[in-house]
Amino acid sequence: MNDMRIVRKDVDMNDTKISAKKVQVFYGETHAIKDVDVEIKDKTVTAFIGPSGCGKSTFLRCLNRMNDTIDICRVEGNILLDGEDIYDKRVDPVQLRAKVGMVFQRPNPFPKSIYDNIAYGPRIHGLAKNKADLDEIVEKALRRGAIWDEVKDRLDAPGTGLSGGQQQRLCIARAVATEPEVLLMDEPCSALDPIATLQVEELIDELRENFSVVIVTHSMQQAARVSQKTAFFHLGNLVEYGDTEQIFTNPHDERTESYITGRIG
C-alpha cells in the first residue's frame, strides 16, 4: 500500500446522518446481510469495502429502499435517517429517494438531452419556478458534476452520446441536481478509465462539503483516497468500521488485515 495517499481534511463528524441497527436482509431464503450496525456521519465520505458478494451493495441499496423494487427482497431492523425510521409505514419511498440520491455502477443516462437528464429530478420535485430557475439549477448541477465546461455548448445533445466517464459525471450531476442530503454511490468508477476515475474522485471530495456520501468500492486505494470512514464487509457481516486511516494502517480484526493486504477476497 505504498501508493496510498490519504486525504487529510478536517472532518466534521459531530452529527450522525444515518444510523442502522441490527439490519438483516433476505433474498428469498438467502440471508444476505446479518446484524449490521453502522453510523454514517454527515458531511463525510464513508466507504464500504469487501470482497464480491459480501453484501455491501445490498446494504447500500437498503439506505434508500431501492431494494423495494426487488420482489423477493426483505429487510428487517432499523435504519434511521435524521432519527426517523425509513422503513416506517408512513415513509414514502419516493420522498425518501429524493433525499437520498443514488449513482449506479454503470452510467445510466436517460435517452434524453443532457439538459433534460439534469432537469429530470428538479422537474419531478418541482424545484424550479420557471425556465430561468431551471437553467440555473442545471448549470449549477453540471458545474458541481465537474462536466459543465465539456457540455455547456451542447446541452441539447443526447446524454447517451457522451463518453463513459462523462456519462458517469452526468449521472452524478443528475443526482446532485435534486439537492439530496445523502448521496449513495455503488462502485461509481468500476466502468471508468483511470483519468475519469480521478475526476470522479476529486468530485466526490468536493461533494463532501454539502452532502454525506456513501461509496461502495472494490478498490482499496480508492477507499483510502476519498473516504474518511471505512466499513469492511465480509460474508454479510460488518466486520470492522472506523476511521479510514485506522482501518488501513492498524486494523483491529484479522480478517480486515487479511483483506487489505490481499490475502482474502
Added chain:
Amino acid sequence: MPLLWLFILVVALGLIGFILGRTRALKDANGDIRLLHSLPNYYGSNVLLAVLIPGLAAMLLWLILQPMVIQGQVSSMIPDTAYTDKGSLNLVMSDVRRVAEGLDIAVEQGTLTREQARDIRTELTDIRARLGAVGVALGSNVESYVLKAAQKYRTMNAVGNWMMTVAVLGAALAGFAVSMLRTNKDMRARNSVERVIQGLLIGAASIAILTTLGIVLSLIFNTIEFFKLYPALDFFFGTTWSPSFGGGSELGILPLFWGTFYVSIIALLVAVPIGLFAAIYLSEYAGPKVRAIAKPLLEVLAGIPTIVYGLFALLTVGPMLMTVFGADGGLGWMQGGRSVMTAGLVMGVMLIPFVSSLSDDIINAVPQAMRDGSLGLGATKSETVRQVVLPAALPGIVGAILLAASRAIGETMIVVLGAGAAAKLNLNPFEAMTTVTTRIVSQLTGDADFASAEALVAFALGMTLFVITLVLNIFALVIVRKYREQYD
C-alpha cells in the same frame, strides 16, 4: 423400373454407403478415432450424400426433361393441317397422351399384347371401341396420325424410363465409388458435409425469397394487363366503384381505399390505447404470477381465426350498435348492423394482442438501469414509466403500431362480414362501406373472365395494397432498427 423402387434403391445404396464409408475411414485409422480428421459419422454421411445428391438430381432432371423432349418429338408427327394454333395443338397432344395411356391399360389388362399395341392400325381396328372396353373413353374416333403419335409416345416413354433407371443408378454408383475411393483418414469429411448442410439452408431461404418474388411478379404482370384495358388515372383518382361484367364499369379505387383507411383508423384507435396500456400493466406493474397467466391469455386473442371475429361482428357487435345508434335507439344514424364502426371495433379487438405483445417485449427491453436511475432520483413508478420507459421504448412501440396497421389494412374476413359491400365515400362511421380486400374477393369469386378489366382490377387493387403495406413495414423496420441505438 417404377419410380418408387428406383428411389428406394438409391436410398438403400446411400445407407450402405454410410456404413461402408464409416467402416473404411475407421479401418484406415486402425480404429483410433483421434487419428481421423472428422468424426466417423461424417465419413459415412459424406458417402451417403455423394450417392443421394447425384442420384436424386439425375432423377429430378430426367423427370423434368423427358416429357419436354418427348412432347417436342411427338408433336412434330402431327400434320400441320390438324391444328390451327397452339391451343388446338395442345388439344391434339392431350388426345395422344390419352390414347397412349389407354394402350398401356389395355396391355396391362391383357386385351392387347405388346406387339398388337405397337402395330395396330386405325384402318384395321376400331381403337375407340377397344379402348372404351378397358375403361378409357375417347371423345371422337382416333385419327391415324394420333394413333401413330401415341405409339411413338409409348415407345419413347419406355425407352426414356429405361434410360432414366440407368442414368440414376449410374450417377449414384459413380458418386458411391468416387467418395469411397476418396475416403481415408485425412479426408476433410466434416467440411464437405457441412457445405452440403449450408447449401440446404441456403436453398430453404431462397425458396421463401423466390416465392415472394414470384407473387410480386404475377401481381405486376396482371396489373400491367389491367392498365392496358383501363386507364390508370381513372383507377387511382376515380371516385366511383361500380363494376359490371357487361361493360361500362367505373373502377375508381378511392371509395375502397377510403373504406380500408376508415376501418383501419377505427381499429387502431381501439387497439393502440388498450394494447399499450395492457402492455404497460403487464411489464411494469403486474407481478410474475399475474403476468404468467395474463400474457398467454391475451395472446389467445391472436390465435382466434379472423372469420370467427367476423361472425362476432355480424351477430353480436352489429346488433348491439344498432340498439344504440340505430333507428330503435332513437339516434337513427345506423341503417343496418354492418358498418365501418362494427368492423373497426372488432378488428381493433383482434389487433390488441399484436400491439400489447410487441410493446410488452419492447418495454421489457428497456434496461432496468433506466428505471433504477429514475427511481433513485425520487421519481414515482408512473413518472418513471411516462418520462423514461415510454420515451425510450417509443420508436419500438411505433414500429409495433405500424405492423398492426398493415395487418388492419390487409384484413379481409372481418370487413366482409362486418362492414358491408357498398362502396361509398362517406364520413359517417355508422354507414356500411367496403374495403379493397373485400372487393378483391368479390371480383375474383364466381366465373370471372380473366381477360376482362373487371377481373384484372383485383390484381391492381392487390398490388396497391401490397405497396402500401410494404412501405408501412419498411418504415416500421427502419424505426425498430434505429431504436436499438437509443440507449447503451
